Amino acid sequence: MPQFLLARPDSWYVQRRVVQELLGHLRPESAISHPHLDGDMDNESPHRPEPFVFEDANDMFHFHFPSFPSADEISDLSSHPVLELIPQNSPGSLNDKVKHVLVIRKPLTFxxxxxxxxxxxxxxxxxxxxxxxxxxxxxxxxxxxxxxxxxxxxxxxxxxxxxxxxxxxxxxxxxxxxxxxxxxxxxxxxxxxxxxxxxxxxxxxxxxxxxxxxxxxxxxxxxxxxxxxxxxxxxxxxxxxxxxxxxxxxxxxxxxxxxxxxxxxxxxxxxxxxxxxxxxxxxxxxxxxxxxxxxxxxxxxxxxxxxxxxxxxxxxxxxxxxxxxxxxxxxxxxxxxxxxxxxxxxxxxxxxxxxxxxxxxxxxxxxxxxxxxxxxxxxxxxxxxxxxxHSDQLVTLATRTPHKIARIIGITPDYGLLRTVPLSGGEFIDLQPDGNSFDMMKGLISTKKQ
Missing domain, CATH: 3.30.930.10 (Bira Bifunctional Protein; Domain 2)
Structure with a gap:
């Protein structure tokens, strides 16, 4: 289903700035000024900006600038009304890669x-x-x-x-x-x-x-x-x-x-x-x-x-x-x-x-x-x-051979590693957040399976 691009009502200009930045990336020659865009996105402007497509590696984003139909203009009462805001000739209704984005002129009413x-x-x-x-x-x-x-x-x-x-x-x-x-x-x-x-x-x-x-x-x-x-x-x-x-x-x-x-x-x-x-x-x-x-x-x-x-x-x-x-x-x-x-x-x-x-x-x-x-x-x-x-929790470190029993004592403040100390003594054993899995119920820390 389509998404709305919205902004906080007191900062509605933010919506326009987002569109400008995206268009500036697609059309670098218009990165500084966008003819008609500012005026066309104003609430009172009779003109609507042209839709555009931003194609990327995983998805194609289709940006539309719809006007809301009246209740009697909605043609298909069996479907979600938001689908009526997508132009009928718009491609991609059956394509998962197509993402429709609706850019409206003013905040939604109740x-x-x-x-x-x-x-x-x-x-x-x-x-x-x-x-x-x-x-x-x-x-x-x-x-x-x-x-x-x-x-x-x-x-x-x-x-x-x-x-x-x-x-x-x-x-x-x-x-x-x-x-x-x-x-x-x-x-x-x-x-x-x-x-x-x-x-x-x-x-x-x-x-x-x-x-x-x-x-x-x-x-x-x-x-x-x-x-x-x-x-x-x-x-x-x-x-x-x-x-x-x-x-x-x-x-x-x-x-x-x-x-x-x-x-x-x-x-x-x-x-x-x-x-x-x-x-x-x-x-x-x-x-x-x-x-x-x-x-x-x-x-x-x-x-x-x-x-x-x-x-x-x-x-x-x-x-x-x-x-x-x-x-x-x-x-x-x-x-x-x-x-x-x-x-x-x-x-x-x-x-x-x-x-x-x-x-x-x-x-x-x-x-x-x-x-x-x-x-x-x-x-x-x-x-x-x-x-x-986890304060003072005892865990089994399956990341070590042989396995070690250790006590959790905190997070390292420099690299954000989980700090443990073996019950048998010795130096700290620090574990990276990525690459390790923590089964809290079993008290087991092991290498995360990919």
Missing amino acids: QEENMYTPQFSPSAFFRAIDEFRSGTEGTGQGASQDSWRIGDAFMYGEVVSSTQTMFDKNPSFLRALPAPVVSLATIQLAGRGRGGNSWLSPDGCMQLSLKIRVGLKGSSSGKTNWFSLLGISGSYCWVAGTAIRPSNLVFIQYLYALAVVDACHALDPSSQWAHKVRLKWPNDIYGLFPCDKPGSKMEPRKVGGILVNTSFGGGVADVVIGCGLNILNEPPVASLAQLASSGSSASSLSVECAAAAVLVSFERIWNSFLQQEEEGFQPFMDQYLRSWL
């Missing part, structure tokens, strides 16, 4: 949301963004026509293949797309998890991908060490403005996990259930649920996960952060609503509010990280360890 986005309310999402931002200070990136904040640029589709794949597997589109931008779907047909796993998307799940861009620090003398450590080849250069060491990119998954925990506390102002949300290394979100087993009071069950993909070029990293979080799911799927079922905040939970809370929290944490980037993860270590499930 009636239009009920018709075209009945499973998700963009206006409720943007209101929640404003509400959660009102409680933060110093997190903005400026209000110029060339910058905007996380959550201001927003793509929504009721049914998509994968929000992560749409960004991550289309390198030209990813590079041309300005940042930050969010893609959210109600249903994913091919959702992705870490290490090639699938992510199921039952009703009530928040599924989004956020694209950010950050410059990379470096010099010709330091390039080989940093990039060989991360398994990256190629050249890169200094980027003016905000930049981080390449080795610090690993912390993005931990920072986003902290943002999920922080968002849960924002969604639970009376502190009735958010303290039950915990982190499993390296990228899973768990909840502590009542357990029926004798001698056990609480049982950890997975409610979400995080997937980070990074693309490098021209001295910058384009980072795509995918997150699936069960918000309103019914049993047997564990969800935040079930954690909050006995609390007064349960009735206020929604996918719209949860997505807004996570994005606003991540923006605050990410900007704080950038300001203290030289310190690595150290400023966030205590908060992370308070939120995770």
Whole structure:
């Protein structure tokens, strides 16, 4: 199904800027000025911009500039009304590679949301963004026509293949797309998890991908060490403005996990259930649920996960952060609503509010990280360890021959490795987040099977 390219109503210019950047990539001669585009995308202009196609490795993005038909103009009442916004002669209705993107002139009205986005309310999402931002200070990136904040640029589709794949597997589109931008779907047909796993998307799940861009620090003398450590080849250069060491990119998954925990506390102002949300290394979100087993009071069950993909070029990293979080799911799927079922905040939970809370929290944490980037993860270590499930946990390291029993003691602040100490004594054993699998129930860490 098609996706809407939207923007926060008070920052509607962001939608136009996204289109301009994409057109500038396709037609470099018009990168500075786009004749008729600005005027044609104005609410009062009688002209509509011409549709265009952005073809990439995995998908072909068809951008349309529709007008909404009246109710009596909708020809097929048996299909989803949003399909009426795609021109009848548009190719690709049966081609999975074709992704239709609808660029509308103004924010959806309440009636239009009920018709075209009945499973998700963009206006409720943007209101929640404003509400959660009102409680933060110093997190903005400026209000110029060339910058905007996380959550201001927003793509929504009721049914998509994968929000992560749409960004991550289309390198030209990813590079041309300005940042930050969010893609959210109600249903994913091919959702992705870490290490090639699938992510199921039952009703009530928040599924989004956020694209950010950050410059990379470096010099010709330091390039080989940093990039060989991360398994990256190629050249890169200094980027003016905000930049981080390449080795610090690993912390993005931990920072986003902290943002999920922080968002849960924002969604639970009376502190009735958010303290039950915990982190499993390296990228899973768990909840502590009542357990029926004798001698056990609480049982950890997975409610979400995080997937980070990074693309490098021209001295910058384009980072795509995918997150699936069960918000309103019914049993047997564990969800935040079930954690909050006995609390007064349960009735206020929604996918719209949860997505807004996570994005606003991540923006605050990410900007704080950038300001203290030289310190690595150290400023966030205590908060992370308070939120995770593993303090002093004993594990069997199947990554060693013979297997070793070790105690988990934390995360290394420089490279984000899981630090363990063998019970038999000796030096620390540090484990990379990528390439290792952690079976928490069995207390077993092993090499991840590809």
